[in-house]
Amino acid sequence: MEAALALTIGLLVAAAAYLLLARDLPRALLGFVLLGTGVNLAIFAAGRVGGMVPPLVDPGASVLVAGAGNPLPQALILTAIVIGFGLAAFALVLVMRAHAAFGSVSAEEMDEAERPDHAGPPAVPAAAGAGQSAARKEAA
Amino acid sequence: MRQFLLVAPILVPLLATALTALLWSRPAGQRLVGLAAALLMLAATLALLAEVLSGGMVVGQMGNWPAPFGITLVVDHLSAAMLVITGLMGLAVAIYAMGPGAQERDRAGFQPLFHALLMGVAGAFSTGDLFNLYVWFEVMLIASFGLLVLDRTREQLDGGIRYVMLNLVGTTVFLLSVGLLYGLTGTLNLADMARVAPTVENQGALAAAAVLLLVSFGAKSAVFPLFNWLPASYHTASMPVAAIFAALLTKVGVYAIIRIFTLVFAHDHALFGPIIGAVAIATMVVGVLGAAAHYDVRRILSFHIISQIGYMLVGVALMTPLAIAGSVLYVIHHIVVKANLFLVAGAMRQMGGSFALARLGGLWATAPLLGLLFLIPALSLAGIPPLSGFWGKLVVIRAGLEAEAFVLAGVALAVGLLTLYSMIKIWNEAFWKAAPEAAPEAAPAPGWTRGERLATFAPIVLLCGVTLAIGFWTEPFAAFSLAAAEALLDRDAYIAAVLGPNPLQLAETAR
Numbered sequence: 001m002e003a004a005l006a007l008t009i010g011l012l013v014a015a016a017a018y019l020l021l022a023r024d025l026p027r028a029l030l031g032f033v034l035l036g037t038g039v040n041l042a043i044f045a046a047g048r049v050g051g052m053v054p055p056l057v058d059p060g061a062s063v064l065v066a067g068a069g070n071p072l073p074q075a076l077i078l079t080a081i082v083i084g085f086g087l088a089a090f091a092l093v094l095v096m097r098a099h100a101a102f103g104s105v106s107a108e109e110m111d112e113a114e115r116p117d118h119a120g121p122p123a124v125p126a127a128a129g130a131g132q133s134a135a136r137k138e139a140a
Numbered sequence: 141m142r143q144f145l146l147v148a149p150i151l152v153p154l155l156a157t158a159l160t161a162l163l164w165s166r167p168a169g170q171r172l173v174g175l176a177a178a179l180l181m182l183a184a185t186l187a188l189l190a191e192v193l194s195g196g197m198v199v200g201q202m203g204n205w206p207a208p209f210g211i212t213l214v215v216d217h218l219s220a221a222m223l224v225i226t227g228l229m230g231l232a233v234a235i236y237a238m239g240p241g242a243q244e245r246d247r248a249g250f251q252p253l254f255h256a257l258l259m260g261v262a263g264a265f266s267t268g269d270l271f272n273l274y275v276w277f278e279v280m281l282i283a284s285f286g287l288l289v290l291d292r293t294r295e296q297l298d299g300g301i302r303y304v305m306l307n308l309v310g311t312t313v314f315l316l317s318v319g320l321l322y323g324l325t326g327t328l329n330l331a332d333m334a335r336v337a338p339t340v341e342n343q344g345a346l347a348a349a350a351v352l353l354l355v356s357f358g359a360k361s362a363v364f365p366l367f368n369w370l371p372a373s374y375h376t377a378s379m380p381v382a383a384i385f386a387a388l389l390t391k392v393g394v395y396a397i398i399r400i401f402t403l404v405f406a407h408d409h410a411l412f413g414p415i416i417g418a419v420a421i422a423t424m425v426v427g428v429l430g431a432a433a434h435y436d437v438r439r440i441l442s443f444h445i446i447s448q449i450g451y452m453l454v455g456v457a458l459m460t461p462l463a464i465a466g467s468v469l470y471v472i473h474h475i476v477v478k479a480n481l482f483l484v485a486g487a488m489r490q491m492g493g494s495f496a497l498a499r500l501g502g503l504w505a506t507a508p509l510l511g512l513l514f515l516i517p518a519l520s521l522a523g524i525p526p527l528s529g530f531w532g533k534l535v536v537i538r539a540g541l542e543a544e545a546f547v548l549a550g551v552a553l554a555v556g557l558l559t560l561y562s563m564i565k566i567w568n569e570a571f572w573k574a575a576p577e578a579a580p581e582a583a584p585a586p587g588w589t590r591g592e593r594l595a596t597f598a599p600i601v602l603l604c605g606v607t608l609a610i611g612f613w614t615e616p617f618a619a620f621s622l623a624a625a626e627a628l629l630d631r632d633a634y635i636a637a638v639l640g641p642n643p644l645q646l647a648e649t650a651r
Contacts, residue, residue, distance in 0.1 A: 046322055
C-alpha cells in the first residue's frame, strides 16, 4: 500500500514539474493543481497509513483505541485542499484577465512588467551632444 | 487580559476586513474604518509589547486544549517587536493610501484586502504552530495577490502572474515540508517539535525536510536563487501596496527562518549555518548589483530589498547572541526605511511625473523638502552614521568579525558602499540634475489637493522620525535586540513556557 502511494506521489509530482515548466499558463496552472494533490497525498502518507478503525475516543478515555486511523493528516489535508482550491481559482481568473488583456496565454508574450524601456539608462544631458543620444535611441 | 492582548492584533484587522467589505459601495466610510482599525492595531500591539517587556513571553492555548494538541499563540520579544512594526506600517500606509488615487483604489477593494494582509502578517508573527504558520502565509498570500493587481493594468497582470505562479509553488513546498516534519516528529507545535527534533532517529530525513522548509521560506523572503519574482512584480503595484509589500512580506519569510532555525533545527546548526551564510552572501551581492544596474526608482528599491535580506540572515548563519541581535535590529530598521523609500518614490512620481530616472530631474529646486525626506531613509539604507542603518550594519559586521566570518563581514561592508552608490544615483538623477527638456512640465498631477498632500507627507515624516529616533537614541533598541536574541537562543525557556514543566507525551499512534 505504501509503495503504491509513494509511486503515485512521485508520478504526480513529476507530471506537475513537467507542466509547471510550460510556457502555456493554463498548463502551468494544471501543474500547480497536480503538485497540490501530490503534496496532499504525501501528508497522508507521512501520517502513517494502515489503521482502519475510525478515530473515535471512548467516553471517559483521553487516548484513541489501538490501531485507529490518524485523524490529524486528514484535517490538515482538508484545510490544504480548501486553500489550494481558492488559490487555483484566483490564479485561473488572473490568467483569464491576462488572456483578455494580452490576447494570449503564453508567458513569452507577456512582457509588460519588465519592458526594457522602463529600465533604460538616463538620456545623455544636452551638452554631451545630440548625436550620441540619437544613437542611443536607435539602439533602444 | 494577557490572553486578550494576544489575539487583539489578529482580531482587529479581521473585524476591519469584515466591516470594510460590508461598506463596499462607500469608499469614504471604508477609509475611516480602515484608519481607525490601523490606529487600534498599533495601540494593541504596543500594549502587547509592554506586556512582554514587563512579564515575559505571552502564551495562549486557543480553546484551552493542552499544549501540543491545540493551536498555540506565542509572543516573545521578537514577535512583539515585529507586531509593533506591523502596526506602525499599517498605520503609515493606511494614511498614505488616502493620498492621490484613493478613490479608485478603494472602489477596487483596497481596504478589505489591506486589512486581510495585516491579519495574515500578524498571525504569522504570533503563531506557535507550524501548520498555522502555513495557513497565515496563505491568508497573507491571497490578500497580496488581490492587492498586486488592484489597478488591473497590463503591467500589473503580467507582474501578478509571475508573482502568483512562483509563490504558489513556494507555499506548496512549505506544505510538503510541514507534512514530512509531522511524519518525522509526530507534532506540529513548534515548541514540541523543538523538544522532539534532536531525538528523531532519522536525522538525514529531518535535515531534508528542513532544507525544503528553507527553500520555501527563502522563496518567500526572496533570497539568492529564488528572488526573481520580486523585481518582476513589486514595481508594478500601486505605491501604497508596494510599500506595505516591501515592508512586511519578505520579512515574514525572514522571521520564519529566524524562528524555525533557532528553535527547531538549532541542534543541526553545523549543517545549516554555512548554507545560510553562503545564501546570505550571494543575496547581498546579487541584490545590490541588480540595483546598481537599473534606472527606475521602483526597480532600484526592489533590488535593494533583496540585498538587505542578506544582512538579516547573517544572524541565523552565525547563531551568536550578538549576530542575532544584529539581525533583529536590522529587520526593524529595514522595514521602516524601505517602506519609507517607497512612499517617497510615490511622492516623487506625483511631483516629477515619472518613476524613470531619465525622465525625472530638478526636484531639488521644486521640492527641497522631499529631497530632505528622501535623504534620511536613503542614507540610512546605505548605513551612513548616525542613522539607523549604521547601527544595524555595525552590529552585524562586528558580529561577523567576532565569529571570524571575515568573508561575510567583508561582503557586508562592500555591499554597503554599493548601496550608497545606487542611492546617490537616484539623488543625482532625480533631484540634482536639471529637469529634462523633453519631459512634460513637472506640474503637480491633477487632484493633488491639500488633503492629499498631507496624507502623502504625514507618514513619510512619521517614518523619518522613527529612523532618526533609532539612529540618535539607539541604546534602548540595541538593548531590546540583545534581549530578543537571548530569548531566541534560550530554547528550553521557550519550550517550558509553551508546554509547561511536564510536557504531555503524544500518543504513540501519531509517531
